Amino acid sequence: MKDNNKIKDVSMTTLGGVGEIGKNMWVLEIGDEMLIIDSGVKFPENDLLGIDLVIPDFDYVIKNKDKINGIVLTHGHLDHIGALPYLLKEINAPIYGTKLTLGLLEGNLKEHRLLKDTRLKVVNSGKKYQVGSFEVEFIRVNHSIADTCALAIHTPLGPIVYASDFKFDQTPIDGQVADFHKLAELGDSEEGVLALFSDSTNVEREGYTLSEKVVGETVEEIFRGARERIIVATFASNIHRVQQIVDAAFKYNRKIAFTGRSMINNVDIARRLGYLQVPDDMIVDIRDCSDLPDSKVTLLTTGSQGEPYAALTRMARGDHYHINIKKGDTVMISASAIPGNEKFVGQTINKLYRRGANVIYEDVSGVHVSGHASQEELKLMLNLVKPKYFVPVHGEYRHLYKHADLAEKNGIPKDNIYIADVGDKINFSEDKVSKAEKIQSGDVLIDGLGIGDVGNIVLRDRKLLSEDGIIIVVVTIDKHGNILVGPDIITRGFVYIRESEELIESATKRVERALKDCEENNVTEWSVLKDTIRKSLNNYIYQKIKRNPMILPVIMEV
């Protein structure tokens, strides 16, 4: 197999997804050929004020766009496909993924008016595809979205197995267990697996992740017990979860209404592609729910993360167009709070209780199961694939660290394990794994239609503005530097003017005096005047009420 005379360089470069949760993207290179694996978004942390999305810095792939043979996708979650609309504005390459993955991507591309020019290639798991000069196998695994695959990509040094995200569900809803045989075959082959890239999300959890079927049992119990309306919130992309809720509704002779944009879209796509079975006559429009007896109503909604404008959050707040929560309603939040969302979810639960609903959530076992492998599954993956090298992916630093530790305890030599940082180009050779170089990489911030036009300075200003607001001081001067009008002080986000007239008045006097000093000393440079205004106000305001508003002097010369 291996042609030792002219072995080509094999490298994997990460543009995101390590040391962070989100924006998963890797580039495989063999010699001069490139293959992109996934291209996801990251949701902004709290300190990224006003930012809508974060995508990878595409510099490296743009520079090398002629080398790109194609893009292969593991599954349809936004942290793996959400950056493609931005990437496809820069490069043009065929995209390979399973039917549901591409179905979801299509919806995304349509919104960006990019669908027409994109070459989408549907693949089947269990099959091998030629993507330019790359041979890629799509291997069925389980996850919280249907049609998820691990990848085996063949290189002159043996196949690389990329398994992010996955779990092993022994009793999956669609009956499709992971392709253990293929993974075992790769591990057993004479050539051996060169490297395994594996999901680290749940490395801190012992044992096995529960089967999706467990949720079905809880759902059924809830449906059996409920006498009035049942409202279930879950991730719109978790088609198997949706199916289980539909099945329970069917069994207990209830109709079902879908609400929330992404829920309606995903259900539509999944039904169209055959991933979700809902009899037409079961579905009612949310506006018609009130015509049915409460005992016949099921609502499936977005908002499981307490997102401020999602349907369930609106219901909890009492400003949903069609649904008023009332005593007797059973609300099931079939999801766990993503780190950072705990407060929002908690607030939603409190509000639902206040409106009289019976709320069933996380703390009840079986309301939700994770889509990521726990320790025993991670070990099983290692033992099936038996890779020479190991790279933990899809996790914050501590997850990668612990996954590396787990792999070492499972027999991978420490030197054969690589904990990557975003931007690392990792070289694989027959005798070692090492960093080849660091490429330009990082977060590109999306705000509205702007891509990358918000950076540190803008964010720093937003933070300043958010904490103590802004004081604007306007002065009109003549050509000789004499003050004609002002100084006028205008504030926003600083204090209630009504309560602070005195403060503003005395601050204005301060600035007047400081400017008069300048005048008397014949200081007319604008920069000095501005500095004088800034300093005199800064000190005064801080001393008076211990705040640091942004101070913006504006000088107009007539």
Added chain:
Amino acid sequence: MKDNNKIKDVSMTTLGGVGEIGKNMWVLEIGDEMLIIDSGVKFPENDLLGIDLVIPDFDYVIKNKDKINGIVLTHGHLDHIGALPYLLKEINAPIYGTKLTLGLLEGNLKEHRLLKDTRLKVVNSGKKYQVGSFEVEFIRVNHSIADTCALAIHTPLGPIVYASDFKFDQTPIDGQVADFHKLAELGDSEEGVLALFSDSTNVEREGYTLSEKVVGETVEEIFRGARERIIVATFASNIHRVQQIVDAAFKYNRKIAFTGRSMINNVDIARRLGYLQVPDDMIVDIRDCSDLPDSKVTLLTTGSQGEPYAALTRMARGDHYHINIKKGDTVMISASAIPGNEKFVGQTINKLYRRGANVIYEDVSGVHVSGHASQEELKLMLNLVKPKYFVPVHGEYRHLYKHADLAEKNGIPKDNIYIADVGDKINFSEDKVSKAEKIQSGDVLIDGLGIGDVGNIVLRDRKLLSEDGIIIVVVTIDKHGNILVGPDIITRGFVYIRESEELIESATKRVERALKDCEENNVTEWSVLKDTIRKSLNNYIYQKIKRNPMILPVIMEV
């Protein structure tokens, strides 16, 4: 006991602490006499931009200040005593609390220069005190701070038992188990307990909360295994936790350094008052740690919540003055993340790992135990006290709801349970509990030295500013409304100017054209000009980049 001829009204009014976590404060009234129970702060939620603290609206007690007999305190946590410096600016009353509670309060009052004029009365648990016309018993319970008491306050209708916060620790560090006998005696008395107010924080947890001693075992194991420095972060007020770490350090022949302002203060107060035993020669200054072998060093630090400026967070970030985290360090975070802080704690852990530390945190059992009672303890409290009426306190709505449910299952009739909202004045009579009235109440926001000068308008502006920044448009006109200078556009927190010159230029042209239209139509009213500027920009900016910055027109007339 009960004088049926002239029974006085008995009521409890909440100024905070129900339907929220924090700012616990109640007012007991018997006839015309008032007693204040606790007066705490709440830490601001994320949406309270720039706010430092939240305190109760004191309107009700200020209006009735002549009726106030005194203030009684249950324990020294800030959510029970932190608002006193603000309250004491408005009213003057003696304050009763145990030694440690008042010791911690003293520090707080000193910072506000209020200590001199305050009457502090040290009480002992197990004793009865006359506070004006009120008879108050302080009853020992366990909690995550030493010297915590429940209160029994005698009324003509029988005693009210106020138990927030508490747990029952059967093996407490100081050997002082809760005063079960007193609680039982109250429950057994012929008169009977009128009402129980009880801690709802952990009502969602089954079973018993683990004993503080469990943490000691984990701590010892860690000390036994560690070869180099040990750094422990915990809540500074958890003196028993601190004691256990000191004990382990002593046993393994290590010195100890304290870092972080509140840690140093609390250790100092606790040692001085006899609540914490640390041999003098064990303590080293943090600056001298580097002179010791790593195997002799223990550091006890603040920062268990990932607070941006706390000592541990600085170490993780690499900007602590004296301590650089290095390979071999063991860092133990002996606390659980308070809801909302999960992300910050996670970030700190990741950074510590990156610096090579071995981090031990929440997921390891026994690293932390809660200070609040779980279901079995809550039931025990109900069964000991056997109250006629029950009011769940100290919890978000869902906690109060579930605690009410638990009490009902424990035999309290539904009609005898009252779930309170902030501002409810609850009347107790021999045959029912009911709402007497709703008093003025709510959140007063503290920003810097300002008390209540930041309200909804200011917060709304800060939110707007934080999301898309501000565009300021300045125009100078003459007396006839002709434009002399401008329009000039200045932005902050909006976009990188360098990248968006074109946008700003074309926006300026837009405003120019709109103003010219006004000029041609002889429109000179400032309000119309401002509106014109606002609208022309708003639409243009949104259409161009889908953002909604605040737009602030400024007109100067020369």
